[in-house]
Amino acid sequence: MNNVTVHCTIVVSLVPTSRSHTQSHTLPCHLFPFSIQSLVFTLFFNLSLSLSPFISLYILLPFHRVLRFFYLLSSKRRRFLSLLEEVAMDLASNLGGKIDKQEVLSAVEQYEKYHVFHGGQEEERKANYTDMVNKYYDLATSFYEFGWGESFHFAPRWKGEELRESIKRHEHFLALQLGLKPGQKVLDVGCGIGGPLREISRFSFTSVTGLNNNEYQISRGKELNRITGVDKTCDFVKADFMKMPFPDNSFDAVYAIEATCHAPDAYGCYKEIYRVLKPGQCFAAYEWCMTDSFDPSNQEHQKIKAEIEIGDGLPDIRLTTKCLEALKQAGFEVVWEKDLAVDSPLPWYLPLDTSHFSLSSFRLTSVGRFFTKNMVKALEFIGLAPKGSQRVQDFLEKAAEGLVEGGKREIFTPMYFFLARKPDSNSD
Numbered sequence: 001m002n003n004v005t006v007h008c009t010i011v012v013s014l015v016p017t018s019r020s021h022t023q024s025h026t027l028p029c030h031l032f033p034f035s036i037q038s039l040v041f042t043l044f045f046n047l048s049l050s051l052s053p054f055i056s057l058y059i060l061l062p063f064h065r066v067l068r069f070f071y072l073l074s075s076k077r078r079r080f081l082s083l084l085e086e087v088a089m090d091l092a093s094n095l096g097g098k099i100d101k102q103e104v105l106s107a108v109e110q111y112e113k114y115h116v117f118h119g120g121q122e123e124e125r126k127a128n129y130t131d132m133v134n135k136y137y138d139l140a141t142s143f144y145e146f147g148w149g150e151s152f153h154f155a156p157r158w159k160g161e162e163l164r165e166s167i168k169r170h171e172h173f174l175a176l177q178l179g180l181k182p183g184q185k186v187l188d189v190g191c192g193i194g195g196p197l198r199e200i201s202r203f204s205f206t207s208v209t210g211l212n213n214n215e216y217q218i219s220r221g222k223e224l225n226r227i228t229g230v231d232k233t234c235d236f237v238k239a240d241f242m243k244m245p246f247p248d249n250s251f252d253a254v255y256a257i258e259a260t261c262h263a264p265d266a267y268g269c270y271k272e273i274y275r276v277l278k279p280g281q282c283f284a285a286y287e288w289c290m291t292d293s294f295d296p297s298n299q300e301h302q303k304i305k306a307e308i309e310i311g312d313g314l315p316d317i318r319l320t321t322k323c324l325e326a327l328k329q330a331g332f333e334v335v336w337e338k339d340l341a342v343d344s345p346l347p348w349y350l351p352l353d354t355s356h357f358s359l360s361s362f363r364l365t366s367v368g369r370f371f372t373k374n375m376v377k378a379l380e381f382i383g384l385a386p387k388g389s390q391r392v393q394d395f396l397e398k399a400a401e402g403l404v405e406g407g408k409r410e411i412f413t414p415m416y417f418f419l420a421r422k423p424d425s426n427s428d
């Protein structure tokens with residue numbers, strides 16, 4: 001392990017995560033013999049810490065943070081190391097989601113084969129979307145949680161605003177647009193581990209049902225709902241948003257945050273949402289789309305699109321215009337729509353941009369990702385993370401590159417917003 005990595009391990013452990021606040025960490029006892037592995041792991045980090053010269057800390061951190069670091073190192077060193085170990089163990093033990101640890105490498109290989117860089121075709125991805133998307137989220141969820149916290153989406157951002165604040169504001173915006181009222185029954189389509197669901201439900205005093213086809217994410221979501229006490233009013237349903245297990249006209253409002261981009265066909269998905277929504281009520285979403293600036297004949301543009309597709313488990317990223325057409329075709333009246341990336345004072349891709357450094361979203365920065373890469377490498381090497389973990393990190397890195405390039409060239413947006421209404425008269 002080189003010095004930069006060691007310094008990064010120090011810095012990252014100073015940055016709190018939502019997970020460390022909300023979850024009591026459990027160590028992976030199934031990784032027998034745990035005590036020996038744990039010992040090796042602790043020794044490994046202790047040795048790295050004692051060998052490391054502190055010069056680059058002066059470059060990386062302001063003075064008071066260096067003092068804070070030495071304070072932590074001297075008086076709280078043991079606690080600090082155990083926190084570091086817990087964070088790393090959490091990532092390692094959850095890597096692969098519901099996939100058997102022995103099968104992770106083969107799942108990575110199968111997942112990669114769906115994509116252009118490994119000879120995959122769009123039609124094959126669409127035909128096998130359930131397998132492709134579920135493999136992706138089993139493999140990537142612990143990395144998402146490690147880097148983003150409980151909400152897996154981008155947000156427009158104001159100057160001086162922390163990433164986490166902007167993410168919450170983006171969720172509140174959706175709730176306000178839908179005009180949510182206390183007691184209403186709301187559906188969150190493609191809910192992840194329920195970060196937005198918990199926030200929106202607490203913000204609006206509504207009961208939110210999270211629909212998700214990934215079993216691992218649902219089990220994490222239920223655990224987090226229990227911890228926050230939201231389990232009394234909110235629940236999860238495991239199902240495909242192309243075939244929802246709800247009667248017609250069931251919900252007072254429906255929203256989808258960066259999720260329906262996984263649908264093999266936008267019309268089919270919007271039509272299902274239309275069916276379960278009560279007449280006169282609204283559906284709002286943030287869609288991942290290629291913008292009008294995307295040129296399909298441009299090879300660079302196609303490469304960026306393919307990077308985002310492999311890095312984010314997508315069958316095919318649609319144009320904003322195609323989503324709009326599909327909404328209308330499904331029967332919705334479009335109240336208003338806009339690419340919110342256009343007016344964002346800070347670019348949405350800033351947290352992933354290699355030229356940007358932030359302590360509050362350190363794990364997403366290039367230094368943080370460099371740290372994670374080396375940590376995963378070490379964990380895989382000593383057998384604490386399953387084989388194939390580094391490969392997951394590699395395609396997530398591809399995603400980050402594609403997203404930043406797509407954002408800079410304005411050919412891609414993760415926040416094409418629309419508010420659409422199911423007409424009163426149509427009881428379809």
Ligand SMILES: C[S@@+](CC[C@H](N)C(=O)[O-])C[C@H]1O[C@@H](n2cnc3c(N)ncnc32)[C@H](O)[C@@H]1O
Pocket residue numbers: 133137150151152153189190191192193194195196211212213214217239240241242256257258259260262263
């Ligand atoms: C990028 S995550 C966004 C999660 C959540 N909306 C958030 O912002 O935190 C996309 C989510 O869509 C879910 N998803 C993808 N395809 C699905 C499908 N066919 N049916 C139900 N959920 C699906 C994934 O499992 C994942 O939870």
